[in-house]
Amino acid sequence: MATEINEFGEEEVKVSTESVKCSACGANMVYDPDRRALYCPHCGTEKKFEDSSVAKELDFASGLSADAQWKKEDxxxxRCDNCGAKVVLTAKETAKTCPFCGTAHVQKIEELAGLKPNGVLPFSFGEEKALEYSKTWAKKRxxxxxxxxxxxxxxxxxxxxxxxFTFDSSTYSVYxxxxxxxxxxxxxxGKNQRTETYVVWRNISGTYAQNFDDVLITAGSKFGQKQLDKIQPFDTNASKEYREKYLLGFMAYHYDYELSDCWGQAKIKMDAAIKRGILSQYTYDKLDYINVSTNHERVTYxxxxxxxxxxxxxFKQKxxxxFVNGTTGKTWGKYPKSPLKVTIATILGIAAAAVLIYLFIRGS
Ligand SMILES: [Zn+2]
Ligand SMILES: [Zn+2]
Incomplete structure (x- = not known):
């Protein structure tokens, strides 16, 4: 750590990582989405910084190099002892509670943070607004x-x-x-006249090309693909080149799945889309089979x-x-159900069915 005098004649503490100390009071600054700047929660000092450029696509074939790892110093x-979730923080910060289960059983572990992200989509609103979205969603349950x-x-x-991970691919299929x-x-x-249905079968074959842009695959299990799809969309094409500043004051969820696993998932998604695309060109009632063989070219991630x-x-120990989309506010997830409300609804349902049966019997 070194001290320097900045352009305002103030002493500025330089740290080895990008984590920024407040020039006025020395506290750790955090990224404030509402201000789109670094902000000192201790004394209110604000520090603007230039947004980084849009995140680049990386060549999939060249894979991940060693310098794509998050450094241990940074x-x-x-790890949460209660639910097993692992989170990554910038070196100067400490996790106090687990974001997934809310308990304080979090411990620093000697593990590398793994791959360093090359893109980040910054939060567009702060925690207060997120709580509002959650409450609005909860009220409607x-x-x-x-x-x-x-x-x-x-x-x-x-x-x-x-x-x-997001994947781009130019595909060419033979089917x-x-x-x-x-x-x-x-x-x-005469008496034996009747209508019967019959099927006319037809063989189809051909080629099909489709380009995919930013097929989104989550790399975490606690925030999985299902959860992700429920709160989509995320404008991943607007992702910024990764900089640690965006992470200050937030936690990052450590990935559970490797790049190659996620590529496998992306291919399954693309295969399904290709099949739908091919079949949408035809009018048919029954599908006997369709075999598709696909080549992926110019794959980037x-x-x-x-x-x-x-x-x-x-709620009741469960x-x-x-989850709230940090750019749109779209909320989805699990919530407790009141046993009383469920019971009342069931009774009402049974009563409604009984009335219908009564009307049916009386009517016949
Ligand atoms: Zn300060
Ligand atoms: Zn936990």
Missing amino acids: TSVF FFAPRKFKKNLESKNVNGVYAPC KGRIGTTHTRTVGS KYSMLPIYVGNFT LYNF
């Missing part, structure tokens, strides 16, 4: 108990960057299949951090997680 890894609707506090919602259309005809005569507010709420 980051620390914490009919079966949720009052306790859940009323008791959400800022400690229940934490900003976490979720690791994900072969058999489709059928159903028809009806009248057979027999980005390893990006997505802004998510993770909500955690424990943990519920919900």
Whole structure:
């Protein structure tokens, strides 16, 4: 650590990493999404910095080089003893509670943070707004108990960057299949006349090309693909070149799945889209089979951090997680259900069914 005099004649503390100390009071600054600047929560000093440029696509074939690793001096890894989640923080920060389960059983562990992201989509609003979105969402959950609707506090919602890979690919496919259309005809005569349906089968084959841009695959298990898809979209093409400053004051969720696994998932998604694309060119009623063989060319990827507010709420000793898109506010997740409300709804349902049966019997 070295001290320097800056252009305002103030003493500025330089640290080895990008983590920035407040020039006025020396406290750690955090990234404030509402100000789009670094902010000192201790004394209110604000420090603007130039946004980094848009994150670059990396060549998939050349893979990940060793310097793509997060350096040990820059980051620390914490593990939650309660739920097993691992989070990454900049070296100067300490995790106090686990964003996924809300307990304080977090411990610093001697593990490397792994791959360094090359892109980051910064949060576009702060924790206060995230709590508002959560409350609005909670209020609309009919079966949720009052306790859940009323008791959400800022400690229940934490900003976490979720690791994900995006893939681009130019695909070229060759396909072969058999489709059928159903028809009806009248057979027999007189008393034996009847209509029957029959299928006319047809062989299809051809080639199909499709370009994919930023197919998004999450690299974490606690914030998985299902959760991600529920709170999409994320404008990953607007991801910035990764800089540690965006992470200050937030946690990053340590990835659970490797690049190659995620590429496998991306291919499954692309395969399904290609198949849909091919079949949409035909009119048919029945599909016998379709075989598609696909070549991927010019595959690139980005390893990006997505802004998510993770909500955690424990109700009757059970943990519920919900997620808020940190750019749009779209919220989705698990929430407790009030046993009383569920019982009332069930009784009402049975009563409605009984009325219908009564009307049906009386009517016949
Ligand atoms: Zn300060
Ligand atoms: Zn936990």
